[in-house]
Amino acid sequence: MELIINVFLIVLGLYFGLGLIFGLYFVFIGGTKLDSFLKDSKKIVRLLLFPGVIATWPFLLRKLLNTEQDDS
Amino acid sequence: MGLDYKFVLWNKHKKTYDKFIALGMVLYLILFFVLTLVTNAELTVETIIIRAFGSLAIIVLHIILIIGPLTRLNPKYLPILYNRRHLGVSMFLAALVHGLFSIINFHTLGDKNPIVSIFTSNMDYGSLHNFPFQVLGFFALLILFVMASTSHDFFLKNLSPKIWKQLHMLVYLAYALVILHVFLGAFQQETSLFTIGILILGFLMISGLHVIAAFKEGKIDSAKGELDSNGWLKVCYTDEIEESRAKIFTVKNERVAIFKNEDKLSAIHNVCKHQGGPLGEGKIVDGCITCPWHGYQYLPHNGQSPPPFTEKVNTYELKVLEGIVYINPDAMAEGTEVAPIVC
Numbered sequence: 001m002e003l004i005i006n007v008f009l010i011v012l013g014l015y016f017g018l019g020l021i022f023g024l025y026f027v028f029i030g031g032t033k034l035d036s037f038l039k040d041s042k043k044i045v046r047l048l049l050f051p052g053v054i055a056t057w058p059f060l061l062r063k064l065l066n067t068e069q070d071d072s
Numbered sequence: 073m074g075l076d077y078k079f080v081l082w083n084k085h086k087k088t089y090d091k092f093i094a095l096g097m098v099l100y101l102i103l104f105f106v107l108t109l110v111t112n113a114e115l116t117v118e119t120i121i122i123r124a125f126g127s128l129a130i131i132v133l134h135i136i137l138i139i140g141p142l143t144r145l146n147p148k149y150l151p152i153l154y155n156r157r158h159l160g161v162s163m164f165l166a167a168l169v170h171g172l173f174s175i176i177n178f179h180t181l182g183d184k185n186p187i188v189s190i191f192t193s194n195m196d197y198g199s200l201h202n203f204p205f206q207v208l209g210f211f212a213l214l215i216l217f218v219m220a221s222t223s224h225d226f227f228l229k230n231l232s233p234k235i236w237k238q239l240h241m242l243v244y245l246a247y248a249l250v251i252l253h254v255f256l257g258a259f260q261q262e263t264s265l266f267t268i269g270i271l272i273l274g275f276l277m278i279s280g281l282h283v284i285a286a287f288k289e290g291k292i293d294s295a296k297g298e299l300d301s302n303g304w305l306k307v308c309y310t311d312e313i314e315e316s317r318a319k320i321f322t323v324k325n326e327r328v329a330i331f332k333n334e335d336k337l338s339a340i341h342n343v344c345k346h347q348g349g350p351l352g353e354g355k356i357v358d359g360c361i362t363c364p365w366h367g368y369q370y371l372p373h374n375g376q377s378p379p380p381f382t383e384k385v386n387t388y389e390l391k392v393l394e395g396i397v398y399i400n401p402d403a404m405a406e407g408t409e410v411a412p413i414v415c
């Protein structure tokens with residue numbers, strides 16, 4: 001049981017760790033490529049979105065990649 | 073509906089509701105502290121904080137879960153629905169304080185990582201009675217974090233309404249985990265029949281209201297109208313629809329709202345593009361159908377949001393014969409112009 005718990009917590013840690021890295025990129029650079037409304041939004045809005053980006057980063061990454069593919 | 077995102081979409085009414093939420097939460101916490109100190113003075117401050125914020129989060133979670141069915145049963149509760157998002161974030165913050173204090177109090181004194189300690193301090197996973205209830209609380213808090221952190225229009229738009237809705241439907245899983253967390257905790261730490269009784273009452277209230285609301289909506293969906301020779305569905309008499317309001321009907325398994333605006337009728341799909349709100353429960357404001365949930369607007373004659381906004385819903389053809397309203401069951405494409413019919 002302890003092994004399952006350790007594996008689960010490592011996976012959870014990795015998920016949120018990767019989310020943190022993606023979140024920093026997304027909030028400062030990538031977000032505006034996905035949603036032009038972010039360009040004119042205040043900085044505090046980006047800060048507010050940061051935890052949600054960490055939580056849902058696979059969805060946003062997929063959409064960002066699709067958007068960049070469509071643009072190129 | 074804006075061309076940039078706001079930190080919080082406040083207006084005068086929302087500010088008032090938020091003040092009520094904040095005041096109610098503070099009053100509850102004060103009351104809890106005073107009553108606990110009077111009746112159970114041997115408890116530590118940390119324990120009182122854990123219990124005060126935990127019980128506050130559960131109460132607010134119950135309120136959140138009854139708002140949906142209450143508004144379906146009676147539109148006068150709609151104003152509470154407008155502020156459900158803020159209530160949800162407030163509930164998460166209360167649950168977070170409860171969780172953080174619990175971790176600090178019970179899992180930071182040893183040499184293990186506190187998160188690992190939550191999962192391993194009690195390894196009785198095979199027991200029903202002694203199951204590690206804090207793990208259930210951890211998962212509930214994780215779900216509530218995902219929900220609270222994505223409670224912004226940015227995520228609704230960019231995750232897509234479908235995924236966003238699915239994520240937020242996890243509130244029912246969080247509720248089940250919370251109930252089990254408290255139920256087991258109440259049994260294992262000190263058997264509290266009062267806590268268990270309140271939980272059962274809360275569960276009966278939430279499930280009962282959901283069943284009653286589903287029954288009411290089921291009646292709308294199962295209503296069978298008669299077709300005329302052209303296959304148009306007879307729905308109601310013109311005077312059954314109030315000015316600036318709508319009646320909702322189910323046509324080919326889709327809900328349609330027929331609005332009356334200046335004695336002319338228009339029909340659009342009942343589901344708002346923003347968050348799936350019931351447009352037919354809203355009213356016409358400044359010539360626009362206004363969603364009761366978040367104020368998204370659509371023009372009655374073409375189902376389009378007024379420029380510069382781009383949302384569109386399906387429209388439907390209507391006709392009136394001898395005061396009876398008929399609808400063509402085949403939806404027009406989203407945003408198609410259909411001339412309003414004079415009553």
